Amino acid sequence: MSLLSRMLPTPGRSVMLLVIWLMLNVTVSLGHIILGSVFAIAIPLLCAPLQISQPRIKKPLKALKYFFMVLGDVVVANVQVAILVLGPISRIKPGFVAVPLDLTEIKPITMLASTVTMTPGTVTAELSKDKRYLYVHVLQMPDDEQEVIRLIKDRYESAIKEMFQC
Amino acid sequence: MLAFTLLCVGIMISVGLILNLWRLLVGPDVVDRILALDTMFINSIALIMVYGIHKGTSLYFEAALLIAMLGFVSSVAFGKYILRGDIIE
Amino acid sequence: MSLFWIPILLLIGTLVPKATEGLGRNVCTAITMLAPAVSLSIIASFAPAIFAGDVITDYIEWIPAIGLTLSMRLNGLALLFAFLILGIGLLVIFYARYYLSSKEPVGRFYGFLILFMTAMLSIVLANNLLQLWMAWEITSISSFLLIGFWSAKSESRKGARMALTVTGAGGLALLAGFLLIGDIVGTYDIGVIVDSANTIREHSLYPVVLVLVLIGAFTKSAQFPFHFWLPHAMAAPTPVSAYLHSATMVKAGIFLLALLYPVLAGTELWFLLVSLAGLATFLLGAYVAMFKHDLKGVLAYSTISHLGLITLLLGLNTELAAVVALFHIMNHAVFKASLFMAAGIIDHETGTRDMRELSGLWRFMPYTATLTMVSALSMAGIPLFNGFLSKEMFFAETLEQAVFGSLSWMVPIFATVGGVLSVAYSLRFIQDVFFKGEPEALPKTPKEPPILMMLPIALLAVLCILVGVFPGFMAGDLLAISASTLFPASSLPYYSLSIWHGLNIPLLMSVIAIVGGVVLYINRHPLYRFQFQFNDPDAKLIFEQAMQKLVLYAQKMHNTLDNESLQRYVGLLFLLVIVMTAPPLIMLNNAAGSSPLQSVNGIEIILAAILCIGAIATAILHKQRMTALIAISVVGLVVSITFARFSAPDLALTQLAVEIVTVILLMLALFFLPQKTSADSAPKRVVRDLSIAAVIGGIVATINYAIITRPFETISDFFVENSKTGGGGTNVVNVILVDFRGFDTMGEITVLGIAALGIFKLLTRIPLAMPSANERGIPWTKDIHPPILVMISQSLLPLALLVSAYIFVRGHNMPGGGFIAGLVTSVALIQQYIAHGVKWVTPRIPVNYQSVIAWGVLLAVLTGVGSWAFGKPFLTSWFDYFDIPFIGKTELASALVFDLGVYLTVVGATLLILANLGKLTTEHRPTMEEK
Amino acid sequence: MELLYSLCVGVMTFSGVFLCLRGRTFPVVMGLMMLGYAVNLFLFSTGRLSLDGAAILGKSETYADPLPQALVLTAIVIGFAMTAFAVILSMRARADLGNDFVDGKEPPGRPKQSVSRWSSKQ
Amino acid sequence: MNFWLELTVSALLMIGGIFVLVGSIGLFRLKDAYTRLHAPTKATTVGLGGILLSSVIYMSYLQGYVNVHALLITLFLVITAPVTAHILAKVAMHHKVKTMKSTQNEGLVDKAREQKAVDEEASSKNKGK
């Protein structure tokens, strides 16, 4: 293992930290870049013992795309939910669904679960112990519950799969 | 216009806080209370940001950031407490 | 040679017996006697000068602030007493050598005895009232030890305690009296006080002084009504009784009366009080002595009686009476000491002191009997013995006095009655013990004691006779010189010491006394029958009961006051606040001050409402603890918003972070506490508590309102002005914390560190029971570490650390600082604990939090100490701006290092607390053995 | 504003004091916390209420009184340490004494509570 | 101040405010714990997003440089809010809180509660308590 890789076990994270540091300080001065770099290198090193190794995002661009897709969905979702909430309560028909998973690693699953929670009317309630099913609570259940499952699997899970290439 | 909007938004958020408090006190389950508290954290972030805009300063940004961070820990801790009793084990 | 050598010598002598105990009893006794003997010879060496009319004084400055000068004075009175104390003391030591059994710790006994002797001698030699009082109290103390010498016996303990209590009480009264005298005269020097006698007697406080001093003297001398302790002091070993209760301690009171005679006497009040007490004691003692079966009991009451006689003499308003009193002091000491010693021999040789068992000892111990009879006859006041002389003079004086005005004629009658009684009991002493049939059923077969044991008695008996026959030669000079000190202003009244004064009324009284005594003795049985109808009140029992009652009463009072309930304590604390602050607030006419009020908008009203509702909800819901915890979180949240609202971003941050950590902590603890409790306060209590709380709340609100509506001048402007130039930071609050008032912060992190250590200590080996289900009976979930949570937590950690670094770095200029950064770091790490569990995290953070705390505080302190190198006071800050290439102008400040110390302390403390609290349920729980 | 502020302080003090007077440790600890909040607000306000001007130089024209803020900060930290200690102490008391009454024993005249739910499972 | 800028900021603020309020109303109105979970965690995310965005714009305008640090809050919330919801859902299931009458597939709650996979049908009946 080279010195560089030992110093920078997670370059992506380090870059992210540096960017965040600069955002926090609202500056791009050289002093802060140096200081930020120090932190960006030191903090992952310090955290290393507390990290369980997980697959990394292999395709950052896909991730970016995914991000904007979700962002759009979230906005839509909020409007929908707002209407639901403000309308007559009796119209709401909630329900549970169990989404079978193709993902196996916990990091992608988490990502999916978070996405599900963030998007329209769905909340990840539980992950089965063997990580094969995601239990989701749906605020407004369509007549066919498979519709929800399909949406989650096709729209999000596959995108995540691509991102992580697994 | 902005000043008026800020006041309006502030009052809206505050009303939201009151509603949360109502939920917090009424329950019926602990989940609702924790949820209400969590929502209150978020509303507070909003309120502080609005206040920051009102004052035209970013001095309160850290406060909002900390609420976001710590509120999460607090909610999780509450949840863990209900689930396991022992938060750290 | 300085007079101070005498007490010093004796004080050294106190330690000698214990040291030489191992050398054998004879050697020990001999060496012990050395100090008194040398002291006696020193005193004797001064005697010629004293007889020549000199007064020897000597003094050392000690505590000028309280007017206590160590000051000695040897005059006639002191000489008389010194002779008695040392002379009889020597005899008693010698006697005790034979008296104490071989098993008893003679060294200790001698030690106490010499200690007592020192104290007694110090009393008579003292020339300063406070110094005298010191010695006075030491006599009480050492007599306590001597009376309680046989500590295994209940009566010894009780007797000792009683003596101590009574004389102690007297001593305290005496102290008050002395202090008053000191106040009046302005000094405690006895010489000066004697000179200013008139000032005292004419002072308005004179009656108080007199009563206080008399209480002191009377308790010590066992005068009525304080006489009851003396008989019970007889539980002491007989040498002690012989010494303390005949010649010395009880005479201390008399000595005091004699000493202050020139100062306090001469007023109606003195004569009345002293003579009344004396007369009562005289008669009572003599009467009771008739009925005592215990040899020492007889002697004890007889002592009381004779002390009463002396007191009576001092209280008679003829000048000669005081002289006679002194004479009787000498005589009484001589015969009573020998009688006690004789009683000791009888006890020693027969095993009993009960006169109902003793009889006919004459045949077994003729020498002892003879000697005893000499002393006893002296006590009875039979001519040719010394007791006769002083008693007859006493009779004479009773005729001269006019204390009780027109009732004065009764005094001689009473005196004669007393004489009759004393003859009777003396006779009984002789007759019952030595004659009257054969001894029967004695524990031991009586025999003569060792000849040397009788030696002291013999010496004293001889003295009785010698003085009795040649009074002028034997005692004249001493009496004269000692009596002269009682009359500093005038010359001695005329008197003559001789056996025969011609046929006169005193002689008649003596004859009546003797004849009456014999008659009374012969016809004693009807009197006994009369007397034994009464239940003999046992002073000891009454006293003990009184003490017991006192203790019980105290306990009852104590229990009423203190019900060991915290609620009462806290309630009282708040009540006191109310009681103390309400009156001034009532005086405040208008709470509102002059500052213009600021307007309110809807947001603020709503926030205030939330705050109030949250606070009240917490109070109402406190039985559902979880809910209350959530409610209090709301309050904390709104408080921090309030801080933000009123321009205190630092406070908002801190409040928030602290609140979250506290709530986590509370939850951790709540797990081990009941989750819910039923109502446990009576409605009455609730109402009461509510009212207290409401009043306190009202008071605080009023004060608050009154303060914030008033303008004021503050030192704060200085901080704002100097923050940048003097402290190098633009965040004034932070600069105050790390610079202007960095010392506070140092103390604060110390508190935090100690608290963490203390909590760790509390958690060590805590025996905890854990609930297996929540309060509803639902068992805990088995999903200990939800994977999604784990995932998110670990990706949050670097972010959180970065944020904390950010907050830390900017603290000096912007809201933030080491403390908040520390808390953020801690919370981030705690989050890891929550997500992963102790088992997983602990080995991965190989940090000893205790050391982190120590290093943190140390860093802060050492930053402060560093300024010493520049010759500046502790914690003087240093900062400068550097122009670093590429980076530009950068500030470096010592405050940053200080803040780093704060940071480390906070991290260390928080984690030491929380992590260990979490460990309780795992095998990592804190134990003593760890690390 | 001032009136509202002092009212809040008063109400919080009220709540805190009331809780401090309870007979069990946990409410008392919460009462101490509440009292701490009230006191901090009180102490904070002695610098007078200032709506604009956090004491950061250069950020506004007038500044709030920074001194009480610094004092309150210290007080918050100390309060935190003390509360933490009190909490753990009450836990220790529960463990040592078997109940959570502040006096370590049931107040007289109260029925005993069942403790059966408590097992000592590890 | 530029009118359009002010309008944008105001509009964003207003949207944010409305969504925050809606979230709270949802929490207030909805009938069971599960549905209540949806309201705040979602609405407040966008609500807050609006406010933060307006803050970014306004601050950047005021200070004369791009000031995006408010977005960090959103970042935090995006990461954390789902977990909170997830944990709270767990709590709700743990406490077996009542569901709305109209809830479908209620049976899944028991399975989810025990973290069973859907097909572990047989064993879950016996063990489930």
Added chain:
Amino acid sequence: MMDHLPILPILVPLIGGLLLLLPPFAGIERYVNRRVAAAFLCLLQIAISIALMAKVIDAGPIMYAVGNWQAPFGIILYADSLAALLVFLTGFLGLASTLYSFAGTDREGRYFHPVMQFQLMGITGAFLTHDLFNLFVFFEVLLIASYVLLVHGGGKQRTQANVHYVILNLVGSAIFLIALGTLYGTTGTLNIADMSLKISTLSGGEQVLAKVGGMMLLVVFGLKAAMLPLHFWLPNTYSAASAPVAALFAIMTKVGIYSIFRVFTVIFGDEAGALSNMVLPWIWPLAILTVIVGTIGVLASPNLRNIAANTVLISVGTLLMAFAIRGPEASAAAFYYALHSTLISAVLFMLADMIGQQRGKAFDRFVIAKKVTQPALLGALFFVAAMVVVGLPPFSGFIGKVVILQSAASGLDKALVWSTILISTLLTIIALARAGTTLFWRHAGDSSNSENESASVWQVVGVTLLLVASPVMAIFAGPITEYTATAATQLHDVRLPVSVLQLQGGSQ
């Protein structure tokens, strides 16, 4: 180094205590290192305080501006004769307690020596600081340290006592902060001397508020000092603590007393205008009641530790009386008495422990029990201690009592003070005689069994060190009273700190 003398008594125990937490002193098996270091620290502390006293005697009160910020802005340490004396007392007591703990107490739990040092730091800090808020901080330092020390050794009784102690003091701290806030809000300053200047210029509502603040301060200090009716915590707490801890605690009440003397002499003293001596009407009855309740407590005590604790109460009441009498003379008397009573209370706690150890299960309760193993040694120690504590000559107690009695000047004062103190003394004598006779003279069976250990050398050393101080204080009472008189004069000269601190506007 001599320039920094006033701060050294705070820094030495602080740094020392911290070092004790680190290698080579940390760790359970390295207790010998810790002991040596702790003893050394105490000796160093004593040496420093002696140097400080010498300097103060030489040059009058000195001030130390922490952080080089001048009064009234920075925190000022102010060492006058009184503070220096009390610092010395603290160090001395600390040494004795530390030595005593070597007998084994220090190994009954963690962190004994470090926390002991922190405790000393807190106490000396409270004595030295001249800033009200800093006083609060040091109060908290000493309190938290005392909480920790109190639970040292574990056991139900300690935990229980600690619960009461902690909660009461936390409430007290809250009140302290309110009082501080009120005073700051009216005077705008925190420095004691500066406040004394400002307080006299107040009028109207501000004056009333300052009075309220002052009253609350009295409550707080009264709580620390165990003034009635805030004394309830004391007997249980002190008798629950392990012996060396209780011994050290003997000075804790004196911190409260000291604060009362300082604050209500300097700030609300003779020159405070309308607020002059406003607390006197309160202190008079409370002081007397404290003595009475303490005396009742002594009589009612079931064991020796309780007696010791209640004698602390009596001494508190006595000191408060001396305060109420007012005037330099009374203060001087109080300082001497404070020295004496602190030391002797400590002795009693230690003795109770030593006696208890040898009496088996009965410990120090007044019941028939096994005979103590070393009756001569313990008996002698107890006897002397008892004499000292009740104020019998020739020890310091006698002088302490006399100075207090003498300082009561006017007729009514005198009657009240004298009768209270003297009657209390008598009852104490009774109780102690009862105690002593029961403990040493009444016993069931002999002490022959081997399970009774004899007192450790360290225990004897600790006790003797304190006990010998009493006769020494008596012998050198002349110079000591002279010193306390100086201290009192300095305290009562309100202008003195103003000039030492170089404050502006001291003239009007």
